[in-house]
Amino acid sequence: TNPSTFLDCLKQISSESFWRNIEVDDDGDWIIKSVLQGTLVIGMDGSYMSKLSHTACSGAFIMHCTDTKLEVKGCMADASPQADNYRGEFLGALGPLLILRAVFMANPQVDCSHVRLGLHCDNKGVVTHGNQPHASIKADQVQADLIRLQKIYSRVLPVQLQWHH
16 A cells, blocks of 8 residues: 555654654654645754774754644764764755655655755755755865755755755
8 A cells, every 4th residue: 555644654754763863843744845835844953972992973953833843853863983973964964855755655646846845954065065056076075975865855855945054
């Protein structure tokens, strides 16, 4: 069967570890309305604490509706020899993109092509790559795996994403 609700779609495209670190107010079906009304605010950040571990980093995000005050909050951690601040920032950026992918999968009939959706990040690299989803990645680009995912998700979402620093 095809998933029909936001939560069904999110479970289909995300891992169990993602579910352990996410909080969704209500059933999440409010997110599409917030996107359409322009009341969804999205922010993210990354973390890397080399004194605790040289091979772990994380990213967190929040999606807040300014009208209803409903929220989605989550974090993603990664154990990798490439762990650093930059990787953490991209982990934080991927969370909302996964959420939005599930939102649009659950609402394929809704036309959001005219909607501009802002995402706020304090890392200029995340913002630059996010605003250039069709640009190629340099052969020696650090964190290319996560940047590639950011670009792919940005291209498939039926909304105009605008990344802000």
